[in-house]
Amino acid sequence: MKGWGKMKAGRQTNVDNSNIQTIIGQHARFKGELNFEGVVRIDGSFEGNIRATNGGTLIVSEVARISGEVDVPNLILHGTIQGNVRASESLKMSATGKLMGDLEYRVFSLSEGALINGRCNRIEEKKLAAATTTESDTDQSKGKMFGQAA
Numbered sequence: 412m413k414g415w416g417k418m419k420a421g422r423q424t425n426v427d428n429s430n431i432q433t434i435i436g437q438h439a440r441f442k443g444e445l446n447f448e449g450v451v452r453i454d455g456s457f458e459g460n461i462r463a464t465n466g467g468t469l470i471v472s473e474v475a476r477i478s479g480e481v482d483v484p485n486l487i488l489h490g491t492i493q494g495n496v497r498a499s500e501s502l503k504m505s506a507t508g509k510l511m512g513d514l515e516y517r518v519f520s521l522s523e524g525a526l527i528n529g530r531c532n533r534i535e536e537k538k539l540a541a542a543t544t545t546e547s548d549t550d551q552s553k554g555k556m557f558g559q560a561a
Contacts, residue, residue: 473507
């Protein structure tokens with residue numbers, strides 16, 4: 412089943428609902444840190460930092476509110492984020508999407524009416540490769556630091 416049932420008439424994304432592994436419901440309030448792979452949809456309120464790896468996708472619904480830093484490969488924004496965002500692969504903002512913070516992106520598309528109140532910087536291919544190498548080196552050094560084989 413393609414699309415997103417919670418969207419208002421006429422606005423859909425190309426996300427297969429069966430691929431969403433985690434949903435934070437509309438009446439949920441979450442405070443903490445979220446690290447994930449795969450697809451996560453937030454319909455409620457989230458306070459804290461969010462990070463995804465391995466092509467992860469974060470979907471922020473129209474009623475969702477996030478306060479914190481977001482660092483994900485793919486972001487689909489229909490709601491509100493207050494904090495800096497890094498979308499290392501893609502960002503799609505609908506007309507209801509609001510970002511109050513700085514944005515780093517590789518590719519993004521905005522619908523008329525989307526709001527960004529902050530600086531926008533495109534991630535260059537060289538910068539993306541360097542960040543990936545640095546994360547890999549950091550992960551290897553962490554393993555060595557705790558006596559684990561890298």
